[in-house]
Amino acid sequence: MEHGYAKLARGPDDFANILHALGMPFPTLLAWATVGVEIIGGLAVFLGAYIPVVSLPMAVVLLVAIFTVHLPNGFSSIKLQTVNAAGAHFGQPGYETDLLYLAGLASLIFGGSGPLALNLGEDGDGRDNRA
Secondary structure, eight states: OHHHHHHHHHOHHHHHHHHHHTTOSSHHHHHHHHHHHHHHHHHHHHHTOSHHHHHHHHHHHHHHHIIIIIGGGOSOSOOEEEEETTEEEEOOOOSHHHHHHHHHHHHHHHHOSOTTSOOOTTTSSSSOOOO
């Protein structure tokens, strides 16, 4: 949710410009779609609701990020470059964190979202419809 909110707060047009620079087709549409997937999908994961439904578009966003942005930066998500009086300075992150997010989504799909999740059952009517 935070990543989607950050894109929304900065303006989806800024993110669309980044997508355009990466050579993505329909950058404005993809920017808004990404914001929606990250906010709605993140909220659904937070609530433990509709996990199988929201996981596919979230996985697509993560895979696109890996292959278009993070892969050239290597695996590690933390690249300490220097430390000075102003603090630590880091390089561009790799794909490690995106893989962790994908693993988390997979564990929710295969293991379930747990006893504290908003249980909407199979048909989404708010009742527990499991056998």
